Amino acid sequence: MGDLPQPDGSTIQWVDEEHTVRERWRALVTARRDHLRGAQ
Numbered sequence: 085m086g087d088l089p090q091p092d093g094s095t096i097q098w099v100d101e102e103h104t105v106r107e108r109w110r111a112l113v114t115a116r117r118d119h120l121r122g123a124q
Contacts (some may be wrong), residue, residue: 098105
């Protein structure tokens with residue numbers, strides 16, 4: 085969702101820096117993938 089273009093005049097703001105948000109999402113995806121692999 086963070087890669088989608090923002091509409092003109094958008095009031096969307098990052099709470100944290102974009103890099104931090106991307107790292108957190110990557111960690112969540114990795115943890116979920118590892119969890120699902122362990123459940124098989």
